[in-house]
Amino acid sequence: MTWHDAAACLDEDPELFFPGGDSPRYAPQVAAALEVCAACAVTVDCLRYALDHGQNEGIWGGMTAVDRAVLRRRSARAQPATASG
Numbered sequence: 001m002t003w004h005d006a007a008a009c010l011d012e013d014p015e016l017f018f019p020g021g022d023s024p025r026y027a028p029q030v031a032a033a034l035e036v037c038a039a040c041a042v043t044v045d046c047l048r049y050a051l052d053h054g055q056n057e058g059i060w061g062g063m064t065a066v067d068r069a070v071l072r073r074r075s076a077r078a079q080p081a082t083a084s085g
């Protein structure tokens, strides 16, 4: 059994999690998807998968694509600078 098997979205239409863009017209769809994620037991696994696999589209782990882009930028800024040689 993997985390996918415990996903709250297993029986949902996958299209729900891939709104057509960031336009406010998709806000109800995004809200509906995030509501499913809010009841999901594997949000951390799902989000980690999306980040590890460069999923730049859709809603994963209770975060929109924009949310994840912000998270990636913040994480990159939080990384200590590496010494170069």
Ligand code: SF4
Binding pocket: 007, 008, 009, 010, 017, 036, 037, 038, 040, 041, 042, 043, 046, 047, 059, 060, 061, 062
């Ligand atoms: S966090 Fe959301 S997209 Fe990820 S498995 Fe759960 S319900 Fe599906």
